[in-house]
Amino acid sequence: MxxxxxxxxxxxxxxxxxxxxxxxxxxxxxxKWRELSSGEGPVIPPEAEEGDPPFIGIEVARMEHDQGEALFVDAREPMEFACGTIPGSINVPFDYLPPGDLGQYFDSTLGVPKDHPIIIFCSGEECDLSLHLARNMQAFGYTNVEIFFGGSREWAEFGEPLERSPECEQ
Amino acid sequence: MRAVIDNDWLTMVSRLILGITFIYASFYKIIDPGSFAKSIWYYHMVPGSLINMMALVMPWLEFLCGVGLILGIYFRGSVAWIGVMLMVFLIALVSAISRGLSIDCGCFKAAADATGSAWRSLIFDIVLIPFLVQLLLTRSRRWMIRP
Known part of the structure; x- marks a missing residue:
């Protein structure tokens, strides 16, 4: 045998x-496959390409969050956003982007100038919504977009609180 | 009991069920190893440097063992590998489901769907185990080319 x-x-x-x-x-x-994040440096997904917005790790995300200037954007669907997101984030669910003029939609939803620092995330390594959303925003002229690919999971893993809203039904 | 386990027809049924399943499962992975490699990566259970080799070799092992079962070529070796692979899939799926539920990831293009399909795969895996056990125990060597 x-x-x-x-x-x-x-x-x-x-x-x-x-x-x-x-x-x-x-x-x-x-x-070239990334291991699970150890907190040292950013998580970069294998499908990342030349010209993608820069990826940041937990340290940078935490620092920018503390400074309070950057706009944190959660790319997941509304229910997941409601059930645990980085405090102060807004929700731009990539899977539910409206038809029509995306540029206008981004401008009104984000409400920040094109060069405002924006950090996009979803739930972590398995999720590529943040990457897709970031590429789209970049294409519509947002120049200061960063991707926190470790996402809400890495955020929580390193002891940071997640914000839960009453709309969460889980 | 022994007579049932050694029954040639029952053994043939188990060989066909497991053999066809493994050959069928191997096809898309052989054709598109890149996608399969990405699936392995999502589990976060295999070191990054080994993922591509695993994605290349495992589908062929599935295919060869499936053929081995049906034709009765290297029967014992094929049964052993199929047993190992069923256990590996079982562990990977259980681990993925347990982590997936706690992750609440809306990702994978369709999160609910991904979790649902993991459950289905897990149930399918468990359903196959009795056939594997029968083949491990059977002494039937009928309709085999070179067991």
Whole structure:
């Protein structure tokens, strides 16, 4: 049984390498994947691209929150926003962006100048809503957007309080 | 009991159910290892440097073991790997569900959906375990090419 299992594994490795060498969907043998945040430096998702807004970690997020100037934007849906968000954030749910003129919507919802510091987050490593929202805001001329990809989870993990509103139904 | 477990037809049914499931499951992963690698990453259970190799090799192991069960080639080795993989999936799913519920992530494109599908996968995994146990115990070697 052990001998058969080893042969099967070797065969799988050979097939995998051979097919990956010719497949149009091939991937590198060692990928660039981020580990869970240890609090040192920002979490950067694998799908981040050149030209994306900068990513910040818990220390920077905390500092900016303490300074109180930056606008924190939660990109998750309203119920999740209600059930635990970074205090003082506003909610711009990426999945429910209205049809029509997004630029106008951003301007009226955010209510800050285009160069105002904005920090976008969602719930953490599994969530890419913050990245998508940040790209959109950047495209509509917001120049000072940062992404706190560790999100509400990293925020809570490092001892910061989350704000819960009465609309939360969980 | 022994006679039931060793029954050739029952063994064949278990081989087909597990074999077809694993071959079917391997297809999209073999075709699109990049997406599968990302799925593995989401679990945060595998070191980053190993994720891509795992995403490349595991689907082929699923495929080979599925074929091994159905045709009866390297039967014992195939059953062993399928057992290992079912256990790995079980642990990963339980861990993901337990963390997912506490994370309340609206993400994954569709959070509710993602949690729902994890539950479905977990139930499916558990349903397959009796067939695995039967194949581990059976002495039937009928309709096998090279067990």
């Amino acid at each position: 052990v001998r058969q299992a080893i042969i099967l594994l070797l065969l799988a490795v050979v097939l995998a390498l051979a097919v990956n060498a010719v497949s149009p969907n091939s991937i590198p043998y060692v990928g």
